[in-house]
Amino acid sequence: MKEKDGYSDCPEQQVILYVEKEDGKYGAMQTGSYISANYIDDFFFKRGNLEKTLQEKIERGEINAIEYYRVLEELTVSELASRAGMMKWTVKRHLKPGNFNKIREASLKKYSEVFNVPIEEIAGRQSGNRK
Amino acid sequence: MRKLRGGSQETENSVMIIEDYHHKMAAHCESGSITSLLNHAGMTITEPMVFGISSGIFFGYFHKMKSFAFPTFIVRNKPGQMRKNLHKRTGVRFYSKDFRNIDSGQIALDNLVLSGIPTATQVDMFYLDYVPSWERVHINVHFLVVIGKEDDLYKVSDSYFPNVVDLPVGSMNKARFAQGSMSPKGFLFYPEFVPPSFDYEKAIRKGIKKACFNMLCIPIPFLGIKGIRLFAKKITDWPSMARDTEHLSHEVMKINILLEDQGTGGAGFRFMYATFLQQASEMINKPELKALARELMEIGDGWREFSLFAARIGKNRDLGPDKFKQMSELLYQRADKEEDFFKRLSKTIK
Numbered sequence: 001m002k003e004k005d006g007y008s009d010c011p012e013q014q015v016i017l018y019v020e021k022e023d024g025k026y027g028a029m030q031t032g033s034y035i036s037a038n039y040i041d042d043f044f045f046k047r048g049n050l051e052k053t054l055q056e057k058i059e060r061g062e063i064n065a066i067e068y069y070r071v072l073e074e075l076t077v078s079e080l081a082s083r084a085g086m087m088k089w090t091v092k093r094h095l096k097p098g099n100f101n102k103i104r105e106a107s108l109k110k111y112s113e114v115f116n117v118p119i120e121e122i123a124g125r126q127s128g129n130r131k
Numbered sequence: 132m133r134k135l136r137g138g139s140q141e142t143e144n145s146v147m148i149i150e151d152y153h154h155k156m157a158a159h160c161e162s163g164s165i166t167s168l169l170n171h172a173g174m175t176i177t178e179p180m181v182f183g184i185s186s187g188i189f190f191g192y193f194h195k196m197k198s199f200a201f202p203t204f205i206v207r208n209k210p211g212q213m214r215k216n217l218h219k220r221t222g223v224r225f226y227s228k229d230f231r232n233i234d235s236g237q238i239a240l241d242n243l244v245l246s247g248i249p250t251a252t253q254v255d256m257f258y259l260d261y262v263p264s265w266e267r268v269h270i271n272v273h274f275l276v277v278i279g280k281e282d283d284l285y286k287v288s289d290s291y292f293p294n295v296v297d298l299p300v301g302s303m304n305k306a307r308f309a310q311g312s313m314s315p316k317g318f319l320f321y322p323e324f325v326p327p328s329f330d331y332e333k334a335i336r337k338g339i340k341k342a343c344f345n346m347l348c349i350p351i352p353f354l355g356i357k358g359i360r361l362f363a364k365k366i367t368d369w370p371s372m373a374r375d376t377e378h379l380s381h382e383v384m385k386i387n388i389l390l391e392d393q394g395t396g397g398a399g400f401r402f403m404y405a406t407f408l409q410q411a412s413e414m415i416n417k418p419e420l421k422a423l424a425r426e427l428m429e430i431g432d433g434w435r436e437f438s439l440f441a442a443r444i445g446k447n448r449d450l451g452p453d454k455f456k457q458m459s460e461l462l463y464q465r466a467d468k469e470e471d472f473f474k475r476l477s478k479t480i481k
Contacts, residue, residue: 001397001435006397013263013266013392014291014292015158015291015394016290017158017396018403018405026179028158028178028396034387034392034439035384035387035391035392038446039445042445044265047265074200076199078197079269079311084310085310116257116305
């Protein structure tokens with residue numbers, strides 16, 4: 001790739017690309033991320049829609065707040081169990097929509113650490129199903 | 132203030148910033164961290180040379196794995212392997228250690244940094260506060276270099292960012308001790324011995340031979356060139372695996388992120404490896420490598436064409452079977468080109 005073809009305008013996300021310079025030598029150039037420069041709005045649009053859809057599913061009782069964050073953070077059940085330090089079958093049980101209120105405080109804390117959100121926010125997302 | 136090793140400075144409050152550490156952006160986190168640490172230790176070596184000698188170039192496709200929510204692929208060798216290969220081929224010796232608990236991991240990192248040793252550590256990118264929200268994903272194999280500590284803030288040289296950044300101790304501990312597949316366990320390393328010189332020709336040859344072996348000969352159907360072909364075959368199944376069109380669009384656009392954005396130097400490391408071949412050609416006086424470097428640059432252009440195509444159809448939600456067929460064909464072409472390329476590269480270096 002020629003140096004002039006590598007340029008993207010995105011000050012928020014800079015990357016290094018290896019390109020062909022004018023003298024024919026290959027070397028590094030600092031530029032903006034192509035996908036962030038051109039398509040970041042689309043990323044937030046889709047993310048917003050996903051959050052909305054998942055929140056509506058919580059309200060209809062189809063999923064619970066743990067499943068909400070699991071889907072949002074693109075974690076499999078195995079990966080979530082491994083990250084939270086729990087057995088897979090325990091996580092599967094916790095993910096059932098009606099079981100949110102049965103999740104112990106200690107387990108909720110583990111989930112909150114994995115998702116990096118406070119317990120109150122997870123509980124709040126459950127729309128009053130938990131105090 | 133008291134001068135410490137390497138021009139570092141310490142105040143009465145144990146504030147330490149290793150001031151002579153030269154922060155530099157790099158294409159990739161692991162090769163970038165290693166290069167910066169080696170440069171700091173007095174070794175003159177470039178990032179593409181580190182990448183090439185350590186046989187960084189690779190391909191692997193994972194259609195169904197318990198740790199991935201959707202099919203994905205890799206374009207480099209296993210994390211950690213660069214450091215090990217570099218040690219074998221250049222004689223650089225790294226001190227490395229992982230930890231069972233957060234306290235011992237933090238104490239070890241603090242002690243190293245406070246004694247003036249820039250130290251690389253492995254983290255989960257999700258917990259790094261300075262990373263923009265859209266880039267924060269659970270990836271347990273990101274590397275950064277800690278070059279100072281000021282009260283409850285680490286001074287971090289992350290090769291994906293133009294400047295040195297601050298990271299609170301709490302976030303660093305979360306990132307270093309995240310669980311899950313390939314969990315970092317607080318892993319840290321720094322070069323403890325750098326040879327005054329080494330046989331570049333031997334190291335380059337070994338690095339290239341191993342890269343060719345990895346791409347052509349591993350008898351596992353999802354690795355190397357076989358992996359590219361499997362990707363080409365399986366990508367047409369993606370629509371049936373997605374929740375809805377927007378999910379499919381997100382996953383298709385991630386192809387672009389994995390190839391161009393996620394620290395590859397463009398075209399899934401192909402551009403960086405071409406740069407390595409060009410530099411190697413001059414260092415060991417082998418003009419054939421220069422011609423091969425040009426060829427790989429062109430192969431990389433094809434990968435970029437594929438990744439830009441993926442980003443475009445993802446954005447336009449133009450995700451019909453014909454587009455996946457087209458992507459599959461582009462991938463088969465890449466596989467054929469790379470198979471031919473690595474076979475000839477292997478013969479050239481014999």
